[in-house]
Every structure is written in structure tokens, then in C-alpha cells.
Amino acid sequence: MNESIRLSIENNIAYIRLNRPEVFNSFNREMALRLQQVLKDCETNSEVRALVLTGNGKAFCAGQDLKEVTSPELNPGFKKILDEHYNPIISLIRTIKKPIIAAVNGVAAGAGANIALACDIVLAHEKVSFIQAFSLIGLIPDSGGTFFLPRLIGFQKASALAMLGDKVSAQEAEKLGMIYKVLPLENFEDEVSQVALRLAQMPTLALGKIKEAFNQSLTNNLEEQLSLESKLQIEAAQTNDYAEGVSAFIEKRKPDFKGA
Structure with missing residues (x-):
């Protein structure tokens, strides 16, 4: 079965492809x-303490499949696409x-770019490119693009x-400052x-609170x-991890955090 999303969990990390x-x-x-x-499952799975979102093949994500929106039989319409597809993902x-x-392994365009930018840490390899492709077909950035991009890189650059x-x-x-770091391709x-x-x-409880803040x-x-x-x-x-972190610091040892 050719699943559109593949999930594997290794070392408390959920790899979502x-x-x-x-x-x-x-x-x-x-x-x-x-x-x-899959995101909801990872949220409630106590085994998962970090998530990696990436793509299989040459691209991270090219955004919306335009064949779907131009098909009389398949087209769900933009209201449903945004209200039921992208907005809940963001x-x-x-x-x-x-x-x-977001492990950006190839081109990130349109909604694909903005889904990446919504993540906590964006890593990309040196051959990757990002593009707000919406205006090229007469649309506006969605999937949080008009929210995150100006805050990441400034109003003027984002507008351009x-x-x-x-x-x-x-x-x-x-x-x-759009992404955290470029990594070598190899x-x-x-x-x-x-x-x-x-x-x-x-x-990881503290990391979740950082995210909330x-x-x-x-x-x-x-x-x-x-x-x-x-x-x-x-x-x-009040967490056990705080107590462990302080004890480890005083005892000059590596802490053993449990996410609790």
C-alpha cells in the first residue's frame, strides 16, 4: 500500500514523511x-518526545496538488481546502x-514552504529553495504564510x-532568519x-512550555x-525534570530527563 504519509518512531523521535x-x-x-x-497520534503517544517532518524523494512539499483543484470530480473547493486541510495542520x-x-530535504513551495516555517526548528540542506509561489497563479499566501513570514524576516522582505x-x-x-540552519547535503x-x-x-515538558510562551x-x-x-x-x-536538572548540575553529571 502506497501511504501518503509514512510514520516511523526511533529513539523517541517520530519521523513523519x-x-x-x-x-x-x-x-x-x-x-x-x-x-x-498522524500529528494527533504523535501528540498523545508518550513514546514520542520530538517530531521530524520531512519529505520522500526530491522535494519537501510543492504545496497543493493543482490537479485536485482543477478536477470537476475531485475539487473540494478553497474553503474546504483551507478550513479542513491546511489550517488544522498549522x-x-x-x-x-x-x-x-521541519527537515526540508528539497524544494518547499507554497503551502509546503509555510508548513515548514510553522515548525519550531527548520533545517534545510544546501541545495534547497523556498518559494511563496501563490502570487504566480493569482493567489495569496495561506497556511500561515502571512502570519509567520513577516514575523520571521520583517514586513518589507516578506511582502516582496x-x-x-x-x-x-x-x-x-x-x-x-527564515530558517534555523543549513546542513550539508551528504x-x-x-x-x-x-x-x-x-x-x-x-x-520536553519545558520545551512544550517554551513553545506555548x-x-x-x-x-x-x-x-x-x-x-x-x-x-x-x-x-x-514543579516537574521532575527540573529537580533532575538541578541535581545533575550540582553533582556535575549528565542529566537523565524523562519529560515529566
């Missing part, structure tokens, strides 16, 4: 709904209290990329796994954010 390589991992309805279910990526890495549809190399994306998967393993071995900072004023920091810090200080 977009698996429609013949169409550059572009989304159809089945794939979008399947990804949502919401899940941001609300799952576990770190999510969204309107002109320019390709952005991995190196330029790193320079702009050992890309190994280096991604090293970062993911590092996250999975950290106090960053989410709220997008709309909070300073006083609201300071109050939230106080609340989350008190919660973090």
Missing part, C-alpha cells in the same frame, strides 16, 4: 487529513507541546517575496537525527507576557 514523491509531495485531501491524524504544529523539526514569488536559497533563508539526514535526538533527550508572545503585550512567563515558570519548577 510526506510520501507522494511522484508529485513532489503536493497535498491532496487524503494526504492532508492523514497528516492531521494549528496542530503550533499547539502540540512537543518540539517539531509574497508578491514577486522569488526563489530563496537555503543559504539566503538562513541569513534572513549527511543531511544524520545531522537532522542528531538535532532531533538532542531535543528528545531534553526536558512563544505562541502567546505573538499577541500578548509585555505585561501579559511577563505574567504568562511567571505562570509557566512556576509549573516548570
Whole structure:
């Protein structure tokens, strides 16, 4: 069976692979709904402490499968595509209290680019490019593109990329602050796994609270954010991982975090 999403779990890391390589991992309805279910399963699976989202084949994701939206029989319509496909995916990526890495293994275009940018850490190899391809076919950036891109790289640059549809190399994306880091192509998967393993071995409850705080900072004023920091810090200080971290520091040993 050729599954549109492939999931494997190794060393407490969920590797989620977009698996429609013949169409550059572009989304159809089945794939979008399947990804949502896999993300929900990973959220509730106590074995999973970090997630890696990547693509099979030459591309990370080319966005929406245009054959679906131009097919009289298959076209779900843009309201359903956004309300039932992409918006729930972005919401899940941001609300799952576990770190999510986008391992961009090839071109990331349209919704594919913006799904990557919604993740907590974006890693890309040196041959990758990102493109806000929407304007080139008369559309606007969706999947959180108009929200995240200006906040990542600034209003002026984001506006130009969204309107002109320019390709952005991995190196330029790193320079702009659009992504975290460019990795060598030859050992890309190994280096991604090293970062993911590092996250999975950290106090993941605290990482989830960091994610929550960053989410709220997008709309909070300073006083609201300071109050939230106080609340989350008190919660973090009551975890077993905090006690372990302090003990390990005092005893000058490596901590053994359990995510609890």
C-alpha cells in the first residue's frame, strides 16, 4: 500500500514523511487529513518526545496538488481546502507541546514552504529553495504564510517575496532568519537525527512550555507576557525534570530527563 504519509518512531523521535514523491509531495485531501491524524497520534503517544517532518524523494512539499483543484470530480473547493486541510495542520504544529523539526530535504513551495516555517526548528540542506509561489497563479499566501513570514524576516522582505514569488536559497533563508540552519547535503539526514535526538533527550515538558510562551508572545503585550512567563515558570519548577536538572548540575553529571 502506497501511504501518503509514512510514520516511523526511533529513539523517541517520530519521523513523519510526506510520501507522494511522484508529485513532489503536493497535498491532496487524503494526504492532508492523514497528516492531521498522524500529528494527533504523535501528540498523545508518550513514546514520542520530538517530531521530524520531512519529505520522500526530491522535494519537501510543492504545496497543493493543482490537479485536485482543477478536477470537476475531485475539487473540494478553497474553503474546504483551507478550513479542513491546511489550517488544522498549522494549528496542530503550533499547539502540540512537543518540539517539531521541519527537515526540508528539497524544494518547499507554497503551502509546503509555510508548513515548514510553522515548525519550531527548520533545517534545510544546501541545495534547497523556498518559494511563496501563490502570487504566480493569482493567489495569496495561506497556511500561515502571512502570519509567520513577516514575523520571521520583517514586513518589507516578506511582502516582496509574497508578491514577486522569488526563489530563496537555503543559504539566503538562513541569513534572513527564515530558517534555523543549513546542513550539508551528504549527511543531511544524520545531522537532522542528531538535532532531533538532542531535543528528545531534553526536558520536553519545558520545551512544550517554551513553545506555548512563544505562541502567546505573538499577541500578548509585555505585561501579559511577563505574567504568562511567571505562570509557566512556576509549573516548570514543579516537574521532575527540573529537580533532575538541578541535581545533575550540582553533582556535575549528565542529566537523565524523562519529560515529566
